[in-house]
């Protein structure tokens with residue numbers, strides 16, 4: 013699978029690692045055929061050049077959704093891709109048309125919900141990420157479009173997820189083909205509900221899988237012409253019968269046994285069951301429970317599902333009675349009887365169990381015991397009864413249990429089929445095959461041979477479909493395909509199933525020959541196939557043989573082949589159960605036709621299975637197959653050794669690796685010239701018109717630079733990836749064309765839109781501009797009005813403020829003036845009084861002075877006058893005194909008078925001097941008082957001037973802001989006015 017590339021120092025490579033399977037690293041040195049690699053886990057390993065693989069350093073970290081897209085298609089690349097995707101919960105990956113489903117081992121509900129189904133409904137295959145719904149959808153659409161039957165083959169080892177995948181597929185098909193809104197039990201509902209019923213009776217916990225299907229299953233879903241589900245049939249293959257009687261740790265018997273033991277108490281009582289530990293068929297292992305499974309609930313759910321698939325209550329009861337009877341049957345033990353080689357029931361317990369079995373199966377107790385401990389041999393001379401030794405009796409007991417169980421299982425399958433109903437007019441079918449994958453254990457027995465035969469058949473079918481048909485097509489179209497090879501397994505199939513001469517035919521022969529043993533059978537095989545290249549005898553083996561299957565060598569132990577191949581019902585058992593009073597039990601064992609009962613009782617399981625398989629293959633050959641390979645991921649990156657749990661091995665066994673190889677080596681894509689030109693003509697339209705189809709196809713391929721393609725007679729054959737390449741180019745061309753058309757149309761549309769938008773926008777602009785202008789005008793008007801209002805308001809408030817200041821200043825002025833006036837008044841009053849007093853005094857003084865002067869003057873005048881008069885009289889008296897003596901007296905008198913007046917004048921003079929002094933003092937005093945008053949007056953004047961200046965300054969300094977006084981204090985103004993007037997008055 014490796015892609016030949018030159019490995020040089022520095023190359024990134026994969027190499028095998030004992031712990032990690034594959035480990036990547038870088039080549040650090042090459043010496044001859046040895047390469048030194050520095051691995052990413054820190055080791056330096058020397059490996060041979062042939063054992064290392066190149067690593068794609070440009071691989072997307074999330075992996076690719078189709079393995080065929082891998083740059084280097086080799087085992088580590090495939091595993092790495094799966095591991096990358098798995099780590100991102102991408103459990104599905106395509107390999108061409110095969111879907112690889114890696115078991116997620118965890119519920120991923122979002123992957124399977126209705127929303128997901130809706131998404132995949134009708135989606136082109138490959139468009140969405142790989143999914144089983146994509147397979148189911150392409151299957152459904154192929155059926156509808158091509159009216160052809162389809163099949164989906166789900167394979168994988170035990171626990172890989174086949175049953176889950178099958179269930180999901182059926183759910184999707186029911187979703188697509190279901191009749192929505194139909195009342196009652198619909199076909200699809202019954203098909204879906206048949207799963208839990210089949211699982212209850214056909215599934216068991218095994219080492220590998222807690223819910224392992226111990227049978228193969230082919231569900232055929234029939235569709236009518238409208239694509240609706242019209243019927244269904246379930247075919248089952250090779251139920252593992254031995255499990256009924258033999259279970260090893262840590263496995264369990266079939267689920268139904270445990271369910272019955274956990275049933276509601278009334279059912280437990282009715283069916284006489286109890287603790288599973290008390291039944292031999294269940295207590296051979298210590299495993300009674302399965303993690304996360306509630307058997308009690310499963311019992312009820314199984315019953316419910318049985319209701320839905322049409323199993324009546326009576327039938328259900330009968331089924332569980334048979335199940336209970338098998339459990340009790342297992343508890344019947346035998347000991348040696350009285351006669352030689354005879355047996356009898358060992359103890360009381362066994363007797364009781366026998367009774368219970370007889371009761372549950374409604375058959376005769378004695379007959380039951382006899383059928384277990386005796387055999388009747390028919391001889392020409394009559395019937396001979398032969399007792400069975402305890403071991404044989406036990407075998408007889410187990411054979412009965414297995415037969416009853418397998419008949420019961422077959423009855424359930426038949427019932428489901430009858431109940432769902434077949435549609436004889438079905439237009440097409442979709443078959444889903446859920447069958448065990450290739451098995452290779454340490455010890456492989458007859459079952460493994462059958463299982464591996466099935467897988468060989470399926471592989472052949474796969475080969476035929478994928479490769480043979482492919483190659484036939486190459487041949488038909490006369491193209492060179494010599495280098496595409498595949499391993500044809502027809503020879504292995506011939507070895508196993510050819511009649512006569514195949515292993516199964518030899519086994520049947522051995523079974524019919526009474527003296528045969530597994531050793532004689534093995535010898536016969538060694539002899540017959542000694543030169544068969546697919547058959548070999550292991551060294552020293554006496555019964556073992558190895559078959560070289562397509563998936564690898566498997567060594568089988570022939571020891572129990574004979575027993576396991578024999579499928580016959582002991583006549584005694586047949587008779588016993590047929591005579592049951594319970595019609596259900598009796599019907600499980602219908603009486604055999606007279607001749608066949610007389611003929612050999614042997615029926616070959618191998619041959620029957622081969623026939624069933626043949627029928628299945630015939631059915632499959634009428635369908636278009638689709639493949640799903642389930643893979644168990646426990647060791648995604650484990651080395652490629654041949655072990656069943658190895659992913660690589662699983663892929664190899666599932667034919668996936670081979671498919672990848674062939675797919676890449678061959679021509680996975682082919683198209684008729686018509687289709688090719690139809691699809692890719694756009695890549696070179698000039699070539700298509702000018703030449704014939706074949707030449708045009710070749711020309712297109714050449715033009716696109718494709719290498720290695722081939723032109724057949726009718727088709728173009730493309731190598732892997734070339735279709736994608738052409739598609740990508742086509743998508744590019746189409747996208748360009750689309751873009752051009754879109755551009756033109758968009759231009760046209762945009763222009764139209766632009767014009768109408770322009771018109772509309774002009775209209776809108778007009779409207780808006782007008783509106784804006786109106787608004788602006790309105791705004792301006794409002795601004796002007798506001799300014800006017802503001803002006804008036806401001807005037808008003810300024811006026812108010814001015815008035816207030818004015819009034820205040822008047823008030824202040826008034827106050828100040830009043831104060832000044834009062835002061836003045838007071839001053840004046842004071843000054844006036846002073847002046848008046850001074851004036852009075854002054855005037856008094858002046859008057860007094862004048863008076864004094866006048867008085868002196870008048871005195872002087874009077875004195876002078878009187879002197880004159882007195883001197884005149886003195887001269888007269890002197891003359892008269894002369895004349896008379898009298899005169900002398902007068903003279904004396906007058907002299908006295910003059911003396912008096914002189915004294916008075918002196919006094920007056922003195923007085924006047926005193927008065928002058930007092931008056932001078934008084935004037936000085938008054939002058940100083942006046943001086944003082946004048947100073948005070950000046951001070952008052954200065955204070956008034958200061959106050960006035962201060963007031964003026966205060967007014968000037970007062971902020972121009974005019975504080976609006978909301979209310980004029982008229983009362984105060986009036987008061988001040990009146991005060992002012994009063995003051996003025």
Ligand SMILES: Nc1ncnc2c1ncn2[C@@H]1O[C@H](COP(=O)(O)OP(=O)(O)OP(=O)(O)O)[C@@H](O)[C@H]1O
Pocket residue numbers: 115116117118119120168169170171172173174175176177221222223224225226448449642
């Ligand atoms: N798609 C899935 N999503 C979640 N869990 C899954 C899925 N597929 C499988 N499983 C889990 O793996 C278990 C085993 O799967 P399943 O029973 O389908 O295996 P199988 O291949 O049918 O085995 P067998 O051959 O033994 O019957 C399931 O019980 C389930 O838990």
